[in-house]
Amino acid sequence: MDKLGLRYALLFFGSWLVAACQPQSTPYVFALPDTIPPPAVPAENPITLEKVTLGRMLFYDTGLSVNRSQSCATCHQQQFAFAEPTQHATGATGEVVPRNSMALVNVGYNSAFTWAHNGFTHIEEQLLIPLFNESPVELGVTGNEKEILKRFTSAEYQALFKSAFATEQPSFDLIVKALASFVRSLTSFNSPFDQYAYEGDDTALTKRQIEGMNLFFSERTECFHCHGGVNFSQSSTHAAQSLVLQPFHNTGLYNEDGKGAYPERDQGLLRITFNQKDMGKFRAPTLRNIAASAPYMHDGSIATLEEVIEFYAQGGRGKGKSNPYKSPFVKGFNINEDEKAALKAFLESLTDHAFLTNPKHGPLLNQTM
Incomplete structure (x- = not known):
């Protein structure tokens, strides 16, 4: 212990x-x-x-x-x-x-x-x-x-x-x-998305936000695989759920030595498990109120939502794209500028201003x- x-x-x-x-x-x-x-x-x-x-x-x-x-x-x-x-x-x-x-x-x-x-x-x-x-x-x-x-x-x-x-x-x-x-x-749980999805208010989301929502939950972007469930994080549970998920993911931020290494200062779950396959794995955080909580990633190395979207569209960053421990869900995807704006608009719809x-x-x- x-x-x-x-x-x-x-x-x-x-x-x-x-x-x-x-x-x-x-x-x-x-x-x-x-x-x-x-x-x-x-x-x-x-x-x-x-x-x-x-x-x-x-x-x-x-x-x-x-x-x-x-x-x-x-x-x-x-x-x-x-x-x-x-x-x-x-x-x-x-x-x-x-x-x-x-x-x-x-x-x-x-x-x-x-x-x-x-x-x-x-x-x-x-x-x-x-x-x-x-x-x-x-x-x-x-x-x-x-x-x-x-x-x-x-x-x-x-x-x-x-x-x-x-x-x-x-x-x-x-x-x-x-x-x-x-x-x-x-x-x-009082964002425009909640009002649209759970309260039955069809006017709570704009046309652009709905387009972004469809992209978010599509197999093309695969965002929902790591940010699903009621809290937009697979690492979640509640009083009515018996299955407990604790997913950690390597998103391809780094590849220091060409063999998958993350910076020595923080190598993620590896530091706890000592299992090499856990190199660079971090927990997928909730996306609720994500527009208010910049900067992003475990080390705060991505400043804006636009940069986050581009990061995942590219399938990682720099040498990190070829990290052998990278999650299979972070493979990159084609997306045009209008679709990027729609995806950002959907993420902004997760903001609960009353909270x-x-x-x-x-x-x-x-x-x-």
Whole structure:
């Protein structure tokens, strides 16, 4: 068991005891269309309104970082679909994270987490990385646990913890559970596409967007093979789904040595499995609100949607086109300029503007970031 795995086990040891003394709490009701099933919620952390409220407070609190310089919201900003408009994230101590901040859109529907890890199946596990990671340091909790926990002993936090967990005493076990509950509450199913496809509004999409939708779901472009399902990501699951898919794909971004190598700084799933066939494999992210979450790819190396479309039309980039580990779905396709514009227009129709501005997802009224 690696260090993060051990930490997860220790943090959640005794969850049954915490659950046994849960307060009278308010079950959280997801704001979902009738056609969308709720996300799966782990039995050891049932979602409640009180946990979501506490998690929301914590998400925007810079006190979670070692030097009070950053919060979760620093790298996950609501107006950018809870992503960040920079190529790479930067940790609280200035260390650069080699990956682009992923959008937190319908995260509760994910069957895998981070860009390239097949061992995390719950948000609670993933949250340990930004909190405790040491290389690179993100929030910098490791070694500073006692000092940071003291910051959450104010009367306001004591009341929030007591309401959510029947104890005024903060712990990282409870902090992680509250943060996970807030992140699960970030659901987005009110885009023009949703209104067209699920609400029966034939006027919600323009003629051009419908043309782009037909291209997206065609065998010519094959976009839907890696970005299918209710969340436009095959790496998804929900409460009514028994089949769990965790696909990771090599898209042909790199081929450093002519034999398939990705840059040493980040070789994807290979770093976890040590299986050479996993070289350069990364998780296909959701395309919901994709127009708001630039730049793109795991390393933020593609700036615009137009460039993304051209990248896939070319079947990769540079030498990466001939990467022997490249996904068979990334083979390139013929597309003219009008069709490119239509495909972009369809991707823009996946933007849920209400989600990007919903005050219930922002900081609490009495909270400063």
